[in-house]
Amino acid sequence: MKIAFKLAYKNLMGAGLRTWLNAGVLSFSFVVIVFYNGLIDGWNQQARVDGVNWEYGNGHLLNNAYDAYDPFSIDEGHGILPKNQQENLTPIFIRQATIYPQGRMMSAQLKGIDAKQTVLKIPTQLLLLSKAEIPALIGKRMASSTNLKMGDEVLVRWRDKNGTYDAANVTIVGVFDTNVPSVDGGQIWIPIEKLWLMTGLKNHASLFVANEKYSYSSIPRWKFESQEFLLKELTKIINMKKTSGSIIYILLMAIGLLAIFDTQVLSVFRRQKEIGTYIALGMTRSQVVRLFTAEGSMYSIFAAVLAFIYGAPILWYLAKYGIGFPISGDTVGIIMADRMYPIFGLGLIIGTLLLVVISATIVSFLPARKIAKMNPVEALKGKIS
């Protein structure tokens, strides 16, 4: 095999431009595959960190009747958790509301949160510092869609525990910037004590956010969803995007591999005399098959070298400075930063390299198999059609 690679190297170097054209096409696929997967991995990691920091904490303890994906469960999905079981938990109480920014009517969720909490990055300390009657925090998406800014007052209408409508002005005391749309779009965060007062549902919570010290033991009428469980859906969605995006690189790989396949098929026919000469000089047919297969594999090695030369600086730049995305997460519906930082791990690079090398070897072996059936006399005459 050493001889095959040595000779294959000489043959490819001797073939000049043809070699570098094939390697160039394949190297492009290589860079795109690494880039795309790195981008998805970066997105996944960023989304997981943001998800944990802004929404999931170390897990959610949810009222049995509350389902985060079912807005109809908000009305009944709450309860009181005994004080002694609230250690290392931050309560969140959710109520449906309507707001009237600049005379428009919009649905919203009023979310009461313990303003002293530190488990989530929502800047709830601003609620503590404010002297407003009902201080409120909103995210930048909410601020943009309602045209509200810090210091603005907006009328909010809600229903109390008896189903009676009530309304009051809330004061925007902070606008936070997050990549997590589910804590931003259509959400108004106020101190939980205020919401208890407004609804008459003192000490009620829809869910609790656990910190890292929390350890769950079974509690009647409450269920615990761990951080991993909560992140599972997010990871699934991102991986789904990875799969759908793989079509692009499958196409690119196919183009690169087709170029190699085409070259190898042509080689087997055009280099018949050369094949005959190899056999006459004492190579076995399987050695010649190995030589041609090694030539194909070597395209992928050359492609990797080329990809490294021009791809490494580009990918390093993107990993360091990120890529700006014009569409924000609220339009995509999942956690997505305005600037994403791809992650190019060693596993990704080696995995892609192996994929490219193995694929190139297979597409080179297929036409090379014909050599095993060649009659060396006919090959020497160049008469095989």
Place this chain on the structure above:
Amino acid sequence: MSEKIIITENLVKRYPVGVGEFTALNNINLSFDKGEFAGVVGPSGSGKTTLLNIIGSLDSPTEGTAIVLGRNISKLSHKESAMLRNMHIGFIFQVYNLLPVYTVYENVEFALILQNKSETERKKRVMEALEWVGLEGMAQKKPSKLSGGEGQRVAIARAMVKRPELVLADEPTANLDAKNAHAIIQTMKDLNKELNTTFLFSTHDEKVMSYLDRIVHLEDGRVAKDEIIKSKYVSL
């Protein structure tokens, strides 16, 4: 007693042509001694190249036997055939068949790489072979930069570098002018004398024939005449 290096007995080679068969060799009974400088001559289609291909284990007979260097060609596996060619037989072709992407040095070195010789030994033997053919100054040239005569000299060096017992040369001078043809054949004759290597030619070139010590005439796949002659060779 001289050593028989090639023995053919009742050798027959037939090729399928359409629905019938073409008999390229018909009942060939020949033997060649070690160190012979012999040629198989005859018109096109007389079976010269077929005979050389069988002797070189590139092809196998339809009937009969061909014993080359003690091995029955019909009974050799692909691997054994390759080993026989690699270690014991050198080929020289009409169109040289040099590997175009390799330099002169690398073309000559090729057979030694297949024999897994060390780099030091390869270098020594390649330079020695290039000296035999007078091309030691062209080691780094590509075949495309060589004249026809130089190309064929490289082919001789490539065939001789592994010091084979037998060299099969198929129309080696067909593409050369008279001057080069004489020089090439002279080179081979010198090597034959110096190294006692057996040379077997297929040719219909009068210039080559004049150097041969033995000429086997083939006609329609049969041996028409087998003559021992006194060549015009003069040792240089």
